[in-house]
Amino acid sequence: MDLTDAKWFKSSYSNNGGECVEVAPNFSGIVPVRDSKDPEGTPLVFPVPAWHAFVAGIRADGLSAA
Template sequence: MTSPNLSGAEFRKSSYSVGGNDCVEVATNLPGLVAVRDSKDPSGPLLTFTSRDWTNFLTSIRANDF
């Protein structure tokens, strides 16, 4: 399996992460892909999801399905 090209990823933190360093950063500017990483280790491992899977995940969180 080929690794996706993440060179253009623009990561951002949640607006709820005021002053914190223990955050998740998300890049949603990649076509069809969402990348997630730990803000404490930006060059470390990351997770990738399809845009569809990420949307389904967020919908489930908002619906309190977890």
């Protein structure tokens, strides 16, 4: 998958702590996600509905760090 035109960004909540993910929401139907510590690594790519469900779970505090 060609992600050359990806516009990566980190959440404003990341506080530059170094343990962040970056997303590139500028694609239709997919959301590429990568580790900010390894920007040249292979990103994970999620369908938009799966990404939205993940974010909704985080916002609802439905996911634990355990």
